[in-house]
Amino acid sequence: MQSPIDETTELEELEEFIINFRMRRLKLGFSQTDVGSALGKLYGKALSQPTISRFEVLNLSYYKMCNLQSLLQKAFLHNPRPTSEEFGHLAERLGMEKKVFEFGFTQTDAGLAMGKLYANDFSQTTVSRFEALNLSYKNMCKLKPFMQKWVAETDISLNNPSSLSNPPTPPKPIGTRRKKRTCIEGALLVALVTAFGRNPKPTTTEVAIIAEDLGIGREVVRVWFCNRRQKEKRISLPSTHPPMHQPEMFANRIDPYSANH
DNA sequence: ATGCATGAGGC
DNA sequence: CCTCATGCATC
Numbered sequence: 420m421q422s423p424i425d426e427t428t429e430l431e432e433l434e435e436f437i438i439n440f441r442m443r444r445l446k447l448g449f450s451q452t453d454v455g456s457a458l459g460k461l462y463g464k465a466l467s468q469p470t471i472s473r474f475e476v477l478n479l480s481y482y483k484m485c486n487l488q489s490l491l492q493k494a495f496l497h498n499p500r501p502t503s504e505e506f507g508h509l510a511e512r513l514g515m516e517k518k519v520f521e522f523g524f525t526q527t528d529a530g531l532a533m534g535k536l537y538a539n540d541f542s543q544t545t546v547s548r549f550e551a552l553n554l555s556y557k558n559m560c561k562l563k564p565f566m567q568k569w570v571a572e573t574d575i576s577l578n579n580p581s582s583l584s585n586p587p588t589p590p591k592p593i594g595t596r597r598k599k600r601t602c603i604e605g606a607l608l609v610a611l612v613t614a615f616g617r618n619p620k621p622t623t624t625e626v627a628i629i630a631e632d633l634g635i636g637r638e639v640v641r642v643w644f645c646n647r648r649q650k651e652k653r654i655s656l657p658s659t660h661p662p663m664h665q666p667e668m669f670a671n672r673i674d675p676y677s678a679n680h
Numbered sequence: 681a682t683g684c685a686t687g688a689g690g691c
Numbered sequence: 692c693c694t695c696a697t698g699c700a701t702c
Binding site: 544547548551553597598599600601602603639642643645646650 | 681682683684685686
Binding site: 544652 | 692693694695696697698699701
């Protein structure tokens with residue numbers, strides 16, 4: 420029902436774009452939340468995100484990293500999110516002071532940029548899933564234009580700081596309270612997974628039976644199956660590993676550990 | 681980064 | 692009720 424060939428080609432394109440997207444985000448020192456916010460006003464959604472901590476690590480040195488060529492790029496691809504300690508090692512190897520990295524793009528700089536962010540839009544969740552290709556193909560194709568727009572805008576603002584538009588205050592449409600998240604683990608989870616294996620699309624009646632057997636709400640079971648089915652449709656990436664493509668320019672890794680064997 | 685939840689749209 | 696896009700909350 421799908422067009423494997425076209426889709427494969429397009430997917431490669433998409434992956435390439437996403438890698439560049441991610442690099443840019445990191446280079447600018449923006450967190451996923453920042454991007455989500457900056458993308459905003461298109462939908463005018465509200466969001467809040469506890470990802471600020473990540474922000475520090477990210478912005479503290481990529482700016483400099485990007486100014487240092489291949490060696491750093493290799494390092495970047497090998498490990499896009501080094502810890503402060505790893506930065507120390509890297510700086511050492513390059514004969515540089517760690518603080519040179521740290522202050523290439525300061526929190527102040529980044530904070531300044533952040534202060535000019537537009538209204539909110541996509542959440543950190545969405546940006547994260549987008550970068551990890553952890554969404555349906557269709558969904559990512561839809562999101563791509565927005566991400567692209569962000570890339571274009573940050574491109575301009577890099578050379579012209581004052582061009583960043585200002586910010587209509589983001590509305591906070593608090594409304595109905597959300598149900599407390601149910602925790603499904605252990606035997607319960609096993610039981611559901613097993614049931615799912617037997618039949619991924621249980622009828623209302625079957626759901627009721629499962630719910631009763633497990634002693635949990637029917638709605639919880641129903642939603643669990645829905646989410647599970649949806650999960651199966653995501654593309655997802657073996658993200659614990661390096662990027663999928665290995666342009667020859669980045670073919671040589673600098674990982675000291677892997678060189679030994 | 682990801683699990684459970686919500687809501688829109690479709691049948 | 693389902694699928695889908697999304698995100699709050701939490702790991």
